[in-house]
Amino acid sequence: MAQFKPGERVEVSSNDRGFRGSWYAGTVVRREAKNTNRYVVEYDQLYEDGSGEKLLQETLDWIQLRPPPPPPEKKKVQFKFGDEVEAFYSDGWWEGAITGEHSGGKFAVFLQRL
Template sequence: MGDSEEEWLKKGAEVEVSFEDEGFRGSWYTATVLRTVSKKNNKIFVEFHSLMADDRGSKPLREFVNVILVRPVPPRELTRTFKLSEEVDAFHNDGWWEGIVTAILQDSRYSVFFRSSREQIDFPDSDLRLHREWVHGIWVPPLEQQPPPPPPQEQE
């Protein structure tokens, strides 16, 4: 079978890519699939949204990446609040970086500590999402169910 996992790797699909390189571990960058998986080398050709190919920033970076470093874009619960010690991804330096909430600040801001860089940085909640892993085609931890909408009010 294996068709369902290919679905999110179709040409034009939005994905996230991680890098093995030192200094990039634990970070994910959004990209668009330009060419689907090559059976020969298991690589996929993508164009990054925020990484540039040149210093002027005029051309998006395009490259072949191993499909094991690619996942769908994780969903975001837009109304979520975060708890102390919760694992989050924070949007920083053009990518999503894995961190941990170390303080809850005013105005929906959070202080996040990054183990990889040993940095602590404050973010608005709009730049955070719950950290999830893509494991055998499902998100872990699983998506939280949004509460059902209230039943429509009967008009008198």
């Protein structure tokens, strides 16, 4: 079981319908005292309401958290049709696959939103 400390950066997966396969950036606020398998996380870009003033905090099971990825390498990555990737869409990272290549080093990605 992973253990995260307050202030530690994490990515959060969602079990909500329409959001499975997505990961959102956040920071651990605290570990629950009664259930040490659960953490309170504050999201970086998700808000409690439409005003965009108060960041959303949520209590989550440890299995929904992962460390953020390492910084990208400086070398150019070569993608090809069918490669599994994560693409930034709608304030989060979504699991997908390369379905085509466009000019300028851009790619079409199929995002399976469950």
